[in-house]
Amino acid sequence: MSVTYAQGFEAAGIPAGISVHQGKKDLALVVNRGPLHHAAGVFTSNRFCAAPVQWSRKVISDGSLQAVVINSGGANACTGEAGYRQSEQTASAAAAQLGAEPAEVAVASTGLIGELLPIDHVLQGVDHAFAQLADTPQAGEDASYAIMTTDTKPKTVTLDGSGYHIGGMVKGSGMIAPQLATMICVITTDAALSSEQADEALRQATGTSFDRIDVDGCMSTNDTVLLLVSGASGVEPDMEEFSALLSQACASLARQIVGDGEGSSHDINVTVKGATSEQAALSCARAIAGANLLKCAIAGNDPNWGRVVSSLGTVPQSVAPYDPNNVTVNINGVMVCDGGKPGQSRSLVTMEEREVDITVDLHEGNAQGTIWTDDLTHDYVQINSEYES
Amino acid sequence: MSVTYAQGFEAAGIPAGISVHQGKKDLALVVNRGPLHHAAGVFTSNRFCAAPVQWSRKVISDGSLQAVVINSGGANACTGEAGYRQSEQTASAAAAQLGAEPAEVAVASTGLIGELLPIDHVLQGVDHAFAQLADTPQAGEDASYAIMTTDTKPKTVTLDGSGYHIGGMVKGSGMIAPQLATMICVITTDAALSSEQADEALRQATGTSFDRIDVDGCMSTNDTVLLLVSGASGVEPDMEEFSALLSQACASLARQIVGDGEGSSHDINVTVKGATSEQAALSCARAIAGANLLKCAIAGNDPNWGRVVSSLGTVPQSVAPYDPNNVTVNINGVMVCDGGKPGQSRSLVTMEEREVDITVDLHEGNAQGTIWTDDLTHDYVQINSEYES
Numbered sequence: 001m002s003v004t005y006a007q008g009f010e011a012a013g014i015p016a017g018i019s020v021h022q023g024k025k026d027l028a029l030v031v032n033r034g035p036l037h038h039a040a041g042v043f044t045s046n047r048f049c050a051a052p053v054q055w056s057r058k059v060i061s062d063g064s065l066q067a068v069v070i071n072s073g074g075a076n077a078c079t080g081e082a083g084y085r086q087s088e089q090t091a092s093a094a095a096a097q098l099g100a101e102p103a104e105v106a107v108a109s110t111g112l113i114g115e116l117l118p119i120d121h122v123l124q125g126v127d128h129a130f131a132q133l134a135d136t137p138q139a140g141e142d143a144s145y146a147i148m149t150t151d152t153k154p155k156t157v158t159l160d161g162s163g164y165h166i167g168g169m170v171k172g173s174g175m176i177a178p179q180l181a182t183m184i185c186v187i188t189t190d191a192a193l194s195s196e197q198a199d200e201a202l203r204q205a206t207g208t209s210f211d212r213i214d215v216d217g218c219m220s221t222n223d224t225v226l227l228l229v230s231g232a233s234g235v236e237p238d239m240e241e242f243s244a245l246l247s248q249a250c251a252s253l254a255r256q257i258v259g260d261g262e263g264s265s266h267d268i269n270v271t272v273k274g275a276t277s278e279q280a281a282l283s284c285a286r287a288i289a290g291a292n293l294l295k296c297a298i299a300g301n302d303p304n305w306g307r308v309v310s311s312l313g314t315v316p317q318s319v320a321p322y323d324p325n326n327v328t329v330n331i332n333g334v335m336v337c338d339g340g341k342p343g344q345s346r347s348l349v350t351m352e353e354r355e356v357d358i359t360v361d362l363h364e365g366n367a368q369g370t371i372w373t374d375d376l377t378h379d380y381v382q383i384n385s386e387y388e389s
Numbered sequence: 390m391s392v393t394y395a396q397g398f399e400a401a402g403i404p405a406g407i408s409v410h411q412g413k414k415d416l417a418l419v420v421n422r423g424p425l426h427h428a429a430g431v432f433t434s435n436r437f438c439a440a441p442v443q444w445s446r447k448v449i450s451d452g453s454l455q456a457v458v459i460n461s462g463g464a465n466a467c468t469g470e471a472g473y474r475q476s477e478q479t480a481s482a483a484a485a486q487l488g489a490e491p492a493e494v495a496v497a498s499t500g501l502i503g504e505l506l507p508i509d510h511v512l513q514g515v516d517h518a519f520a521q522l523a524d525t526p527q528a529g530e531d532a533s534y535a536i537m538t539t540d541t542k543p544k545t546v547t548l549d550g551s552g553y554h555i556g557g558m559v560k561g562s563g564m565i566a567p568q569l570a571t572m573i574c575v576i577t578t579d580a581a582l583s584s585e586q587a588d589e590a591l592r593q594a595t596g597t598s599f600d601r602i603d604v605d606g607c608m609s610t611n612d613t614v615l616l617l618v619s620g621a622s623g624v625e626p627d628m629e630e631f632s633a634l635l636s637q638a639c640a641s642l643a644r645q646i647v648g649d650g651e652g653s654s655h656d657i658n659v660t661v662k663g664a665t666s667e668q669a670a671l672s673c674a675r676a677i678a679g680a681n682l683l684k685c686a687i688a689g690n691d692p693n694w695g696r697v698v699s700s701l702g703t704v705p706q707s708v709a710p711y712d713p714n715n716v717t718v719n720i721n722g723v724m725v726c727d728g729g730k731p732g733q734s735r736s737l738v739t740m741e742e743r744e745v746d747i748t749v750d751l752h753e754g755n756a757q758g759t760i761w762t763d764d765l766t767h768d769y770v771q772i773n774s775e776y777e778s
Contacts, residue, residue, distance in 0.1 A: 045703075046699060046702035046703060047701075047702040047703075047704075047706065047713050048698045048699060048701065048702035048713050048729065049702070075695075077695065077699075078695060078698055078726065078729055078730055078731070079730060079731070080714075080728070080729065080730035112695065113694075113695025113696070113698070113699060114694060114695045114726065114730075114731045115731065220699060221695075221698075221699050221702060292681070292765075292769075292773070293773055296769070296770050296772075296773035296774045297773065297774060299770065299774045300773075300774025302774065305502075305503060306464075306466065306467060306501065306502025306503045306610075307502070309437045309467055309502070309610075310435060310437055310466075310502060310609060310610050312436075312437065313435035313436040313437035313438070313610060314434075314435060314436075315436075317436065324436050324437050325469075337467065337503065339469070340437065340467055340469065341467055341468060341469040341503075342467070342468070342503045342504065376681075376770060377770060377774075378767050378770050378771070380681075380685070380770075381685050381688065381765060381766060381767050381769075381770055382767070383685075384681070384682055384685030384686065384689075385685045385686060385688045385689025385691065385766075
């Protein structure tokens, strides 16, 4: 379903011969049939941002887009001017089909860094995708398959507002990092929003979702989140409701990324509460969620709270004030560390479920924050010592 | 040899029944017979610092120590006041043997966080170690074995100055992090230094050695580096020579830690040059050295420069000014990335050797810095999903 759930959108996902995996769907197309063509985007803050990010950041600056072309099988990152021309050519091919300007088409790419795309395959793929365009659930699903790389399953979301709809798809499994996580995400809505409303809602939604997941601490060169607005429902939404729904959609997609984190066997929710500010809570939660030693322990079903506090202890006092002697650590509901000392026996903690909740209370204030991450397994090492990305 | 290489020092390493591994040497004793008893120490900056760190930081503040007791088999971290009393008791037992004050004895511990030590075994072990004390090479070697945990081999160094000697031992394999790396290190010298000279030389030496290694980004609660000064050579050294030698000793021990990093199959030297300042160079090198994806690629003998630049790209412009389009990346002498784009073919890079050199040139200034790290292997995950530390 995904991006075709909202009215006014068509999609396609086809095998274009870009990926090394023969026959894999590797080119997705999403077209906004209007009546509105408003759009907003959020991109990686990596200084080595890929050509498609440079292109899309430029063309979305006027708040308008009619289509997005996404390919897996190659990131088109660190490819210089030749790479940038490839992104421009891709957008131009789609624009020709639409009878629109190239600046009305965003592009996104994912795959190996440092190699140009097989551009002939991409351009033929764009034409082929236009021939397959449909507003059906199947078309949305095809698109969500075409953007996958090491993802083991497509990740989509659909939500209903008061008279309008939101649909979305995302890819992401490794190179998922603090700040904007590494992924490509397209969200569509038939609500009637201005570009400014779309931009504000998208920034707010990504700030509390994609910005709070961390699979491996590695920020990508290609992160892209796009919100496309068709207005086809004719409904001007209550912006509070719309923002809440968009945040819910982004949170769902973000959690699905963590749930499909490369090689992972546990989803880990790290909540830090009792902090003096949300920022302090998030800094502590990030330090804990990023600790390889803890992530290995969780992979071994070991509720090793020593690795929680030793990571927490690296956050400077100036960033997060607290007294180590007041800190408590709960793992799956068992208070294994009480006031900086051993609490209940760690043998009481059950770790059979995929979900692991780690809650740290700093007992210093009233703010809290959560970061979602994965454990670190043999399979993560396997995937990333073999896969070139 | 290690700590007994310099005159005036005796050592012992014995099995005291602290470790779960029956018969493993797990208690080390180093005694400074003088005539001087000067000392300096550098400790973890982790806010959850262990009881022995709290004790040793306090007693070394007057610049004087006669002995150090080190145990493996338990970190005595996050153990509250009871843990602090155990460190005090351990120091007192050694002080009684010496006829000195407890404040003349430092202690250090390594092992599982969050459990008290089997204190009876520790105290009996201290007495037993005093009975075994000797200034022989074997005694120094025994001590270097007794401090090992997941280390696969003892790590020692000996150096000759102009009429004086430096000896040292270190343990460390996992939980090795930016800033002061996680380890316990004792260095001895028979040069005649004041406490102030010892302190200054030690800070300078650790700043360019232990502070620049990173096995897994995890900072420990128990890091301790001690320099003990007997003055037994009677030689007041040229401080420039002494500092250089001490830095050389620390660098050797630091490199040995990386060489014995948990489960590692490659030592990785990340050098960033052409930076506007040493600090900028080190920030970039740390970002690259800490990237799990890159460390997995190296484990798979894949010279994946895309993962070098994507990590480099996370360092803010305000921290390290450079233009991505000017950056070059050399891996084992092959310039795989030239001006932010593909350079020579990555197939030219040979990765058979244990040592891997990654050199990034920012082409922005004249400063440089190196961080030493390991690759990320199946064995690291294996060790850390099973070992409780």
